[in-house]
């Protein structure tokens with residue numbers, strides 16, 4: 052049973068008794084003015100800081116001239132945002148469907164793949180997470196997220212992550228889509244091997260299936276590349292983005308090729324998808340990410356962290372995994388007390404499953420905050436979660 056919520060909010064989301072009212076860089080401030088360092092509290096949507104001044108200014112300017120316009124009309128700010136986004140991607144990509152969240156980006160990907168291939172089967176990975184609406188939830192692996200809502204959409208099959216042989220044998224002439232995260236975030240921070248991603252590409256090419264990378268969490272400089280797939284240079288047919296793509300303003304993007312779009316039949320639409328505010332925010336966010344070289348920053352700060360975290364005591368820590376500033380510390384015990392102990396010291400981290408402490412800080416985090424956060428983790432681990 053879910054505990055009744057102490058507030059009016061629906062009780063599906065576990066909440067900490069901490070109220071945040073303001074942000075500055077990686078700093079989050081509560082009602083009393085106490086500063087916490089965000090090591091993951093903004094769930095990857097705050098990569099540019101949860102109150103990026105350039106994003107805020109772009110939204111304010113846009114709101115004064117045009118707050119909302121239906122996607123049936125042309126919009127210069129939408130055109131500029133899409134041009135900017137496509138300019139950062141390989142030339143095979145040429146079309147973008149805009150929505151408002153990660154799960155919608157995934158849903159659009161599933162619909163596009165079904166329609167373009169005339170097939171229904173989707174192959175996803177065990178431990179994968181793709182969202183919580185009915186289609187994306189059908190691709191999500193965790194039993195406790197799925198079971199209360201079954202029956203889900205039929206035709207989804209899950210293969211072990213990083214098992215190329217299992218993947219190759221699951222993908223066949225009935226497969227519309229292979230849907231993978233290059234780094235599984237919610238599922239415990241597991242990095243895909245190049246061999247696995249290449250096998251996925253080859254299996255799709257062999258069978259005429261489409262390959263989608265869900266980069267909702269790994270995209271926009273998080274893993275030390277603008278998009279994680281660029282590390283391996285395995286290019287998918289569909290790229291699914293959300294979280295920090297618009298600097299913290301709700302957005303989802305399903306990026307695909309002109310060729311796939313040409314095979315799409317039917318329609319797909321969202322009232323708020325591609326709205327001027329999100330596009331203005333997205334344009335400002337991408338400008339900021341590129342100009343500030345946030346991918347390189349993520350790579351550098353991630354390397355610093357991995358070197359330090361590798362020295363954590365093996366009797367408490369099973370493994371440290373990740374890429375760039377998406378890191379997972381797998382403990383030998385439950386993570387909840389560790390998160391509470393970090394919070395008491397002024398650092399807000401999150402879990403990825405019961406035993407993994409996940410670090411997903413803003414990419415703009417100051418080196419002294421990152422250093423202090425790592426020191427706090429070392430101390431909390433040394434004290435066994437106290």
Ligand SMILES: Cc1ncc(COP(=O)(O)O)c(C=O)c1O
Nearest residue numbers: 152153154180181182265267268
């Ligand atoms: C890889 C991945 N896909 C999809 C989603 C769903 O995104 P949203 O919560 O915006 O619907 C998430 C959210 O954490 C995610 O990490």
